[in-house]
Each structure stands twice: as structure tokens, then as C-alpha cells.
Amino acid sequence: xxxxxxxxxxxxxxxxxxxxxxxxxxxxxxxxxxxxxxxxxxxxxxxxxxxxxxxxxxxxxxxxxxxxxxxxxxxxxxxxxxxxxxxxxxxxxxxxxxxxxxxxxxxxxxxxxxxxxxxxxxxxxxxxxxxxxxxxxxxxxxxxxxxxxxxxxxxxxxxxxxxxxxxxxxxxxxxxxxxxxxxxxxxxxxxxxxxxxxxxxxxxxxxxxxxxxxxxxxxxxxxxxxxxxxxxxxxxxxxxxxxxxxxxxxxxxxxxxxxxxxx
Amino acid sequence: xxxxxxxxxxxxxxxxxxxxxxxxxxxxxxxxxxxxxxxxxxxxxxxxxxxxxxxxxxxxxxxxxxxxxxxxxxxxxxxxxxxxxxxxxxxxxxxxxxxxxxxxxxxxxxxxxxxxxxxxxxxxxxxxxxxxxxxxxxxxxxxxxxxxxxxxxxxxxxxxxxxxxxxxxxxxxxxxxxxxxxxxxxxxxxxxxxxxxxxxxxxxxxxxxxxxxxxxxxxxxxxxxxxxxxxxxxxxxxxxxxxxxxxxxxxxxxxxxxxxxxx
DNA sequence: AAACTAATTGCAGAAAAATGCAGAATTATC
DNA sequence: GATAATTCTGCATTTTTCTGCAATTAGTTT
Numbered sequence: 001x002x003x004x005x006x007x008x009x010x011x012x013x014x015x016x017x018x019x020x021x022x023x024x025x026x027x028x029x030x031x032x033x034x035x036x037x038x039x040x041x042x043x044x045x046x047x048x049x050x051x052x053x054x055x056x057x058x059x060x061x062x063x064x065x066x067x068x069x070x071x072x073x074x075x076x077x078x079x080x081x082x083x084x085x086x087x088x089x090x091x092x093x094x095x096x097x098x099x100x101x102x103x104x105x106x107x108x109x110x111x112x113x114x115x116x117x118x119x120x121x122x123x124x125x126x127x128x129x130x131x132x133x134x135x136x137x138x139x140x141x142x143x144x145x146x147x148x149x150x151x152x153x154x155x156x157x158x159x160x161x162x163x164x165x166x167x168x169x170x171x172x173x174x175x176x177x178x179x180x181x182x183x184x185x186x187x188x189x190x191x192x193x194x195x196x197x198x199x200x201x202x203x204x205x206x207x208x209x210x211x212x213x214x215x216x217x218x219x220x221x222x223x224x225x226x227x228x229x230x231x232x233x234x235x236x237x238x239x240x241x242x243x244x245x246x247x248x249x250x251x252x253x254x255x256x257x258x259x260x261x262x263x
Numbered sequence: 264x265x266x267x268x269x270x271x272x273x274x275x276x277x278x279x280x281x282x283x284x285x286x287x288x289x290x291x292x293x294x295x296x297x298x299x300x301x302x303x304x305x306x307x308x309x310x311x312x313x314x315x316x317x318x319x320x321x322x323x324x325x326x327x328x329x330x331x332x333x334x335x336x337x338x339x340x341x342x343x344x345x346x347x348x349x350x351x352x353x354x355x356x357x358x359x360x361x362x363x364x365x366x367x368x369x370x371x372x373x374x375x376x377x378x379x380x381x382x383x384x385x386x387x388x389x390x391x392x393x394x395x396x397x398x399x400x401x402x403x404x405x406x407x408x409x410x411x412x413x414x415x416x417x418x419x420x421x422x423x424x425x426x427x428x429x430x431x432x433x434x435x436x437x438x439x440x441x442x443x444x445x446x447x448x449x450x451x452x453x454x455x456x457x458x459x460x461x462x463x464x465x466x467x468x469x470x471x472x473x474x475x476x477x478x479x480x481x482x483x484x485x486x487x488x489x490x491x492x493x494x495x496x497x498x499x500x501x502x503x504x505x506x507x508x509x510x511x512x513x514x515x516x517x518x519x520x521x522x523x524x525x526x
Numbered sequence: 527a528a529a530c531t532a533a534t535t536g537c538a539g540a541a542a543a544a545t546g547c548a549g550a551a552t553t554a555t556c
Numbered sequence: 557g558a559t560a561a562t563t564c565t566g567c568a569t570t571t572t573t574c575t576g577c578a579a580t581t582a583g584t585t586t
Contacts, residue, residue: 019533019534035281035284037279037281038572038573039571039572047535047536048535048536048537049572049573050535050536050537050573050574051534051535051536053572053573053574054534054535066283068281068282068283069281069282069542069543069544069571069572069573070281070282070543070544070571070572071281073281073283073284077283077287087294087295087337087339088294114297115339137400137401137403137404137416138400138404140400140421141400141401141421141426143421144421144422144423144426145423147423150420151420151421152418152419152420152421152432153400153416153418153419153420153421153428154418155415155416155417155418155419155428155436156415156416156418157413157414157415157416158403158404158406158407158414158415158416159407160407160408160410161297161298161336162297163404163407165416165418169415173418187296187297188296198296198298223295224295227295229296282543282544301562301563302561302562310545310546311545311546311547312546312562312563313545313546313547313563313564314544314545314546316562316563316564317544317545332552332553332554332561332562332563333553333554333561333562333563
């Protein structure tokens with residue numbers, strides 16, 4: 001005996017559907033795809049767009065969906081944004097915590113800028129004795145709140161965007177130092193393209209920082225994995241560590257762990 | 264100069280995106296990378312730059328992002344330092360206002376640290392075009408909020424008390440520059456003893472700053488006149504200006520005006 | 527079952543929104 | 557101060573929405 005399915009049973013909109021049924025169908029689609037277009041629904045449900053629009057208006061008034069021009073979105077649709085707060089602050093804190101574990105007493109460390117680095121500076125153990133070089137005035141100020149840290153700010157022209165020191169002075173000063181471990185943030189991390197960034201001057205500084213360091217650790221929230229920016233900083237095999245907020249055995253990590261120690 | 268990588272791999276945007284979806288995408292990109300370019304978004308989202316610009320304007324009006332020429336920035340990246348409880352803030356603001364009058368277009372200026380200097384940085388005219396050297400990370404950060412200022416931070420070891428860079432590196436770097444005007448705060452000002460301070464390393468830096476400057480201006484609230492600290496920075500005839508919050512004809516000024524131009 | 531009322535649906539035309547484009551104005555950059 | 561990039565402005569086009577209104581259907585009453 002053989003059963004042949006003639007048609008795929010997708011969400012099967014019955015012709016001559018009742019209003020309530022249509023509404024249920026719409027809600028289901030929104031839950032499934034987070035959005036619907038009036039034009040799509042009109043075709044799928046074989047009713048005029050006006051009817052769909054009326055449906056969407058009703059559902060919107062009932063607070064079940066978010067109506068927008070052209071269709072509707074899931075009510076749980078929200079901006080990935082926390083007012084007054086740093087984006088993904090908790091993730092960044094986790095990254096920072098993991099990074100701090102790599103620092104041992106008496107070490108000489110070099111750090112870049114960025115919110116993750118500032119979180120790290122804040123979370124540094126109170127009693128730790130170490131020397132920190134940094135190109136970021138903000139990181140320097142945070143670090144200097146810790147009594148046993150020696151903080152050395154590498155000078156240069158202060159970049160208005162990146163809030164770190166850049167330019168030839170910064171680069172040549174960096175060439176004169178030698179540190180045990182360098183922590184860098186990244187704007188783009190990708191298997192093929194390695195570490196990438198979008199600002200030419202920032203890239204120069206990061207390259208110099210990498211040259212000055214025995215080991216380099218990249219700190220990044222998991223979201224940035226597999227994204228590429230316009231300019232290359234270095235390839236993955238220049239790195240020692242990759243620190244993210246993800247679990248060590250997260251599938252996103254797998255490919256990277258061939259190149260670097262993933263934390 | 265700009266190097267462009269061939270491959271672009273980003274959150275792939277769905278075609279026929281609703282406006283809100285585009286907005287969410289934009290905000291996510293900003294949160295992730297701290298900035299976006301209109302031109303990039305136009306390509307990524309496959310809409311005209313005009314549409315992106317309109318999107319950015321809306322998001323900016325909603326206070327979600329910081330729109331700038333060419334794209335937008337993350338708002339939280341704007342650094343969160345506010346020293347609000349400053350002693351004698353109003354007096355210091357007056358001093359700062361008077362000091363700013365000494366700065367003219369295109370000048371090269373050197374500044375020290377301290378709350379008065381930070382007030383000056385904040386009150387700087389928005390459009391002023393000038394070059395500022397400073398040994399204070401906080402002053403540097405404040406100054407860098409002004410678009411036409413070039414801010415160069417003289418590096419060194421960050422002093423935990425004075426919050427300025429100190430040490431031999433700072434001093435030798437200072438010897439290599441030559442500026443039109445140097446603004447210094449003072450801990451003690453006295454007719455006989457001149458400018459005095461209480462921290463040895465800070466004194467070394469201030470001396471170096473004075474050597475690098477064609478003219479030196481001391482900024483101080485009136486209260487500090489006729490007080491002496493442990494270590495000498497320089498005598499009064501090394502100075503060009505003395506700027507206080509007092510009236511120019513204040514009796515306290517009289518004796519000083521024989522040595523310096525009192526403002 | 528007929529008649530009546532209320533709700534639903536589709537449609538035409540007007541209104542509003544969204545988008546892209548051209549040229550002018552402004553801003554950045556060197 | 558010239559050049560290039562970006563933004564603004566007004567406008568045309570397309571798409572979506574809104575507003576009656578007529579046709580249809582469903583439900584109720586007599």
C-alpha cells in the first residue's frame with residue numbers, strides 16, 4: 001500500500017474563512033515570522049487587502065499585534081536597546097570577568113578602548129598588583145581607581161569617535177614597549193577575514209599594540225562573531241585568546257577554536 | 264586612504280523590510296559597532312541613502328541614536344563622566360570664562376588638570392578651531408567633544424591623586440613641544456614664593472609645561488591667593504597672566520599686578 | 527418562511543505614507 | 557579656498573491606508 005500526498009499541508013487557509021479563523025491564522029503567522037505583510041495575507045487568505053487591514057486594526061486595538069505601515073509586527077518586537085545603558089552590558093561584564101582571569105600578579109598588560117574594556121577596568125580585583133598600559137583615557141581613569149595598579153597612558157591625538165589615542169606618536173610610543181598580554185576589543189571577527197575594524201587610524205594603533213605584545217586576547221560579545229568590517233587588523237593566528245560571553249562549548253565557537261584558545 | 268575588503272558578511276537583511284524592521288536593524292548595528300555610515304546601510308538594506316537618512320533622523324528625534332554627518336553614533340558611547348559636586352563651581356566657571364578670552368583662533372594651547380580646567384574645556388566655544396595639548400585625560404575627553412579642536416594627550420603614568428600624567432615620559436614629551444599659551448592651575452599663589460604645589464611629580468610636570476610655553480597663564484579662584492605650598496613651581500615673573508574670579512580692581516589683586524597681567 | 531437588522535466584505539476614489547531622484551545648499555577634507 | 561561628500565528640498569511615483577457606499581451574508585424576529 002502506498003500513500004501519496006498530493007499537496008503539502010502548509011497553513012491551509014480554508015476558503016470562506018470566518019473572521020475569527022483569519023485572526024487566529026494571522027496571529028500564528030506573526031508568532032512564526034515576527035511580521036506579516038497585508039499584501040501577503042490578502043493572497044494567502046484570499047480576501048481583499050481592506051479586509052486584512054481591518055483585521056489587523058482590530059487585532060492591534062486588542063493589543064495583540066503591532067500594526068505598522070504595510071503590515072504588522074509581533075508585539076514582542078522591540079528595539080535591541082536599553083535606554084541609558086550600555087548595549088549588552090551583562091554580556092560585556094561576562095567577557096570582562098573571563099578576561100580578568102588571564103591576568104596574574106605582577107603582569108604587564110596593554111589594553112585598548114571600548115565599553116567592554118571599561119567594564120574590565122571596573123571589575124578588576126581591588127588588590128591586584130600589575131602594570132597597565134592603555135591608549136584609552138577612560139580605561140586609564142577607571143584603572144587608576146585601583147590602588148595597586150600602575151597605569152600608564154600612551155599619549156597621542158585623541159580620536160573623537162573611538163575615544164582612544166591615535167596617530168604616529170601613539171604608534172611609535174607603542175613600539176617602545178613590550179608587554180605580556182594585550183587585550184583588544186574588536187568590531188568585526190570572522191574566520192576568513194580575522195579581526196577587522198572600520199577606522200584606519202584605529203587599525204594602525206591596534207596593529208602596533210599587537211606587535212608590542214607577547215600574547216594577544218580579543219574580547220568580544222558573541223554577537224560580533226562572524227561579522228566583517230572594512231579594514232583588517234590581523235588574522236586569527238596572530239591571536240592567543242578569544243574571549244566571548246558564550247559558553248565554551250557553544251557551536252559558534254567550534255570553528256574558531258582551531259585558531260585560538262576560546263574562553 | 265581606504266582599504267576595502269571584498270566580502271561583506273552581515274546580518275542579512277530581508278528584502279522588503281518594514282520601516283520598523285529597518286530601524287531595529289540600524290540600532291542593532293550601532294549598538295554592535297558604535298557607529299554606522301549612511302552609505303553602508305543603504306547598500307546593506309538595499310534602499311536609497313535618502314531613506315536611510317530619514318530613518319536616522321527619526322531615530323535621532325526619538326533620542327535613540329546620535330546622528331552625525333555621514334551616519335550615526337551610539338548614544339551610550341558618549342562617555343558618562345559628570346563631576347557635579349565641584350567646590351566653588353561658580354567661581355571656577357568665572358575663571359574659566361576669563362581664560363577662554365585669551366584663546367584665539369588657530370592657537371596652540373597647553374593645559375594642566377584640575378576642575379577649573381575641566382570647566383574651561385566645557386565652556387569652550389563650540390566653533391573654536393585650535394590645538395590643545397594636555398596632560399589630563401579628563402580635560403582631553405571634555406575638549407574632544409568640540410568638533411574643531413585637535414586634542415593631543417601627553418602620555419605618561421597616570422597619577423592617582425592629581426589625575427594627570429606624570430613621570431619622566433611626560434616630562435620628556437613635554438620638552439619636545441612648543442605652545443603659544445599654557446594654562447595652569449595652582450595650589451598656592453604668593454607674592455614672594457610664587458606658584459607652589461604639594462606633589463613633587465606634579466611640580467616636575469608643571470615646570471616642563473612652563474618651559475614649553477611662550478606665555479603662561481595661572482588660573483585660580485581668589486581664595487588661593489596668598490597661600491603657600493611645599494614645593495615651588497616658578498616665580499611670578501615667569502608668568503604672563505593671573506586669572507581669578509575676583510574683580511579686576513579687587514584690592515587682593517593690587518600687589519600681583521606689578522608682576523603679571525591680572526584678569 | 528419572510529422580513530428586517532446588523533455585520534462583513536469588496537470596491538472606487540481620495541488621502542496619506544514611503545520612497546527615490548534631481549538640483550541646490552551645506553559640511554567635511556585636503 | 558577648492559573639491560568632494562553629504563544633506564536638504566521639492567517633487568513625482570508607487571504603495572498603503574482611509575472613507576463612504578453598495579452588495580452580500582448572518583442572525584433575529586415576527
